[in-house]
Amino acid sequence: MKIHRNVAFGIIDGLHQILEKNEAPRPYLNKLLKQNKKWGSRDRRQISEAILDCIRWKRTYEYLGSFTAKSKNYYWELLGIWLLKKGLIFPDWDELSRLKDLKISLPLNPKTTARKIRESIPDWLDELGVKSFNEITWEKEIHALNSNAPLVLRCNTLKQDPLKLQNYLKRDFKIEASRYNEIPEALIIKKHQKLNQNPLYLKGFFEIQDANSQRVARWIDPQQGNLIVDSCAGSGGKSLHLAALMKNDGKIFALDTRPKKLDQLHKRALRNGVTNIQIFMADNTEFYLKYQGVIDAVLIDAPCSGLGVIKRNPAAKWQINPKKIGEFEKLQKDILIKNSTLVKKDGILVYATCSIFPNENQLQISHFLKSKEGKRFKLLKDQTYLANETGFDGFYIAKLKKS
Numbered sequence: 526m527k528i529h530r531n532v533a534f535g536i537i538d539g540l541h542q543i544l545e546k547n548e549a550p551r552p553y554l555n556k557l558l559k560q561n562k563k564w565g566s567r568d569r570r571q572i573s574e575a576i577l578d579c580i581r582w583k584r585t586y587e588y589l590g591s592f593t594a595k596s597k598n599y600y601w602e603l604l605g606i607w608l609l610k611k612g613l614i615f616p617d618w619d620e621l622s623r624l625k626d627l628k629i630s631l632p633l634n635p636k637t638t639a640r641k642i643r644e645s646i647p648d649w650l651d652e653l654g655v656k657s658f659n660e661i662t663w664e665k666e667i668h669a670l671n672s673n674a675p676l677v678l679r680c681n682t683l684k685q686d687p688l689k690l691q692n693y694l695k696r697d698f699k700i701e702a703s704r705y706n707e708i709p710e711a712l713i714i715k716k717h718q719k720l721n722q723n724p725l726y727l728k729g730f731f732e733i734q735d736a737n738s739q740r741v742a743r744w745i746d747p748q749q750g751n752l753i754v755d756s757c758a759g760s761g762g763k764s765l766h767l768a769a770l771m772k773n774d775g776k777i778f779a780l781d782t783r784p785k786k787l788d789q790l791h792k793r794a795l796r797n798g799v800t801n802i803q804i805f806m807a808d809n810t811e812f813y814l815k816y817q818g819v820i821d822a823v824l825i826d827a828p829c830s831g832l833g834v835i836k837r838n839p840a841a842k843w844q845i846n847p848k849k850i851g852e853f854e855k856l857q858k859d860i861l862i863k864n865s866t867l868v869k870k871d872g873i874l875v876y877a878t879c880s881i882f883p884n885e886n887q888l889q890i891s892h893f894l895k896s897k898e899g900k901r902f903k904l905l906k907d908q909t910y911l912a913n914e915t916g917f918d919g920f921y922i923a924k925l926k927k928s
Contacts, residue, residue, distance in 0.1 A: 526613050526614065527613060527614035527616065528571060528608065528613060528614075528616065529568065530616070530618070532564065532568045532571055532572060533601075533604060533616075533618075535557065535561065535564070535568075535572050536571075536572055536575045536576055536579070536600075536604055537600045537601060537604065538557075539553065539554065539557055539572065539576040540576060540579055540580070540600045540603060540604075541600060543576070543580060543840050544580065544583075544840070544843060547840075547844050549838065549840070550576065550577060550580060550838060550839070550840050551837070551838070554572070554573055554576060554577075557572070558572070558573070575604060575607050577839060578607055578610075579600075579603040579604060579606075579607055580839045580840050580843070581645060581671060581835075581839035581842075582645045583603065583645055583843065584641065584642060584645040584646065584647075585633070585642060585643065585644075585645040586602075586603050586606040586607070586645075587603075588633075588638075588642045589606050589627075589629045589631075590602050590603075590605065590606045590624055590627065598620045598621070598623070601618075601620035601621055602620075602621070602623070602624060604621075605620075605621040605624040605627075606624070606629065608621075609624070609627060609629050610629065610631065640664065640667070644667045644668060644671055645671070645842070646667060646842055647842065647843070647846075649846065649847055650832070650842060651663075651667075653847075653882060654666065654667055657881075657882050657883055657884075662911075662913075665913040666881065666911055666912060666913045666919070668913070669836075669911070669912035669913035669916075670832075670833075670835040670836055670912050670919065671835065671836075671839075672836060672912075673717075673836065674735065674834075674836035674837040674917070674918065675713055675714075675736075675916065675917065676713070676714040676717050676718070676720075676733070677705075677711055677712065677713050677714070677733070677734060677735055677736045677739075677917070678690075678702070678711070678712040678713075678714065678720070678731040678732065678733060678734070679710045679711060679712075679731060679732045679733075679734040679739050679766060680710045680711075680712060680730070680731050681710075681729055681730055681731055681732060681765070681769055681797050681798070682710060682769045682770075683729075683768070683769045683772070683773060683797060683798050683799065684728070684729050684730050684797070684798055685725075685730040685731070687704065687709060687710055687711075687712065688704075690702075690712065690725070690730055690731060691704065691712055693725060693730075694712075694725065697725075698723065698725075700714060700716075700718070700720075701714070701715040701716065702714050702715065703715065705736055707736075707740075708736055708739050708740065708743070710739060710766075710769075711736045711739055712731070713736070720733060721733070727796070728796075729796040729797040729798055732762060732765060732766075732793075732797070734762050734766070735834075735837075735917050735918040736915070736917040737910045737915055737917040737918050737919070737920040738762065738763070738879070738918060738920065739766065740910070740920065740922060741763050741766075741824070741826065741875065741877045741920070741922055742763050742766040742767045742770060742824070743770070744875050744877075744922050744924050745767065745822045745824060745873060745875050745924075746873075747767050747770050747771050747775070747822065748771070748775070748821075749771050749772055749774035749775055750771075750774055750775045751771060751775040751776075751821040751822060752775065752776050752778070752816075752819065752820050752821050753767055753771075753775065753776070753777045753778070753820065753821060753822045753823070753824065754777075754778045754780065754816070754820050754822075754823045754824065754864065754867055755767065755777060755778070755779045755780065755824045755826070756780050756807065756823060756824065756825050756826075756860065756864040756867075757780070757781060757807070757825060757826045757827055757828060757860065758779035758780055758781045758786070758787070758790060758804075758826075759781055759783075759786045759790070759826070760786045760787075760789035760790050760793065761779060761786075761787075761789070761790030761793050761794065761802070763824060763826055764777050764779045764790060764794075764799075764802055765790075765793060765794065765797050765799055765802075767824070768794075768797070768799040768800075768801055768802055769797075769799075771801065773798075773799065773800050773801045774801065775801055776801055776802075776803060777801055777802045777803070778802075778803050778805060778812070778816070778820075779802050779803070779804050779805070780804075780805050780806065780807040780809070780812070781806070781807055782806065782807045782808065784806070787804050787806070790802070790804060791804060813863070813866070813867065816867050817866050817867060818866065818867070818868070818869055818870075819867070819869050820867040820868055820869060820872060821869065821872050821873070822868070822872060822873040822874070822875065823864050823865070823867050823868050823872070823873070823874050823875070824875050824877070825860055825861060825864055825874070825875065825876045825877070826877050826878075827853075827856075827857045827860055827861075827876060827877065827878050827885075827889075828853055828856055828857070828860075829853050829857070829878035829879060829880040829885050830845045830849070830850050830853055830880050830882070830885060831845065831879055831880065832845060832880050832881065832882060832919070833878070833879040833880050833881045833912070833918055833919025833920055833921075834879045834918045834919065836912065836918060837918070850882075850884070850885070853885060854884060854885060854889065857878075857885060857889050858889065858892060858893070861876065861889065861893045861898075861899075862893070862896060862898050862899075865893070865898045865899065865902065865927075866898060868902075868927045869927070870927060870928070871926065871927065871928070872926070872927050873924065873925070873926055873927075874902060874924075874925040874926075874927065875922065875923070875924050875925075876889070876890060876893075876922070876923045876925070877920065877921060877922045877923070878920070878921050879918060879919065879920055880919070880921060881909055881911060881912075881919035881920075881921065885921070886907075886909065886921035886923070887907065887909075887921075887923075890904060890907065890923050890925070894925075901927050901928050902925040902926065902927050902928070903925060903926050903928060904923060904924075904925050905924045905925060905926055906923070906924050907921070907922065907923035907924065908921070908922055909921045910922070
C-alpha cells in the first residue's frame, strides 16, 4: 500500500498546526477531514493515524531517524519514519531521500534506550513521573498512557436502559459492546469506529465518555431535588450525567468561561432530553452572591495539564510544560476557594482533574484545607485512577464535606 502525495501534504499541514500552532489534535482532524471531502475513506484513515502516531511517538521517531525539530524536512521525516514503521511503500520524494535506505528495529531495547526515548516524552515529564510515583509505577503508567484509548459510551438513562442499548447496538448496527461492572451506564465498544452520526447517538441514547470520567458524577451521589453546581462545566459531559442520575429532578447550574462550550452544552442537553440544567458564565458575580452557602453539592472538574489523557490527546506531552502546569495550579487554587463558598452546611464538594500528578491533585486539596475557606471542610476520600491499573484515562477525584 502506498500513500498519495496530496494525503502527505494533509499530514504535514496537520503536524505543523498541532505541534507549532498548539491545535488540539482531534478537533483539528475533524475540521481537516470535513474541509477535504475529496479524500476517500482509506486516505482519511491514513491521515488520522499518521498524524496521531507522529505526535505520540515524535521523540522516538527523531531518535530512529537521527533528526531534530530543527531539521530542514522535519515533518516529512516524521512521516517517513511512520511509513517505514508501517511497512508501506516508501515514496521517491526529495523530502524523504535521506531516509530511503534506513532500516528500523522496534520495539527499542529498554536496556540500551532511555525511557524518555522509548516512550517519547520530554525530559521534564519523565523526571516528574519518577518524582511523583517511582521508577516501576511510572514505567507502567507512561506505557499505558501511550496506548490507544478504548471507546466507551455512557448510556443516557433518561432515554434508555444500558442493557437494551447494548442489545440495540448489536442487533441493529452489528456493534459489539461489553458492560463495565464498576460503572452501570458504561459500555465498552470492542472495535473503534465513529459513532457521532449513529441514529442512537442522534436520538440522545448515549454519549461518548471515558469510563473513569464517568466516575466523577457518581462521587457526588446526587439526589433528586438537589441544587448542584458544575463550576467548570465545559461542553457538559458531567452535567448531563448528573441530570440523568437526578432523573431531571432538581437543578444543575452549569458554569464556564467559554461561551462556545456552553453553547455545545445547550445543544447536547436538548439531544439528551435534559431539562434541569441552567447555564451561567463563570464570571457572573450575581450568581455567586445569590447562591452563596445554599448549594447541596459543587463539582469542580478543574482546568489542568491533561496529562492523564495522553491516550486520546498525545499532543499534551509537547504542548504542556512546567510553566503552564504552574499556571494551572494557581488557577486551581483560585477556583477551589471561589466555588467552596457556594456549598451549604453539610454539603459536598467534589474536586476532579484529568491529571495524575499530586501537585495538581492531593497537594491542591491539602493547600485548600489549610486555607480560611477550607477549614470548614473535611476530606472524606480521594483516589487517583491510573491508566495502567484501569485501562482508561488517568483521573483524580476528591470528595469533601462542609461542617
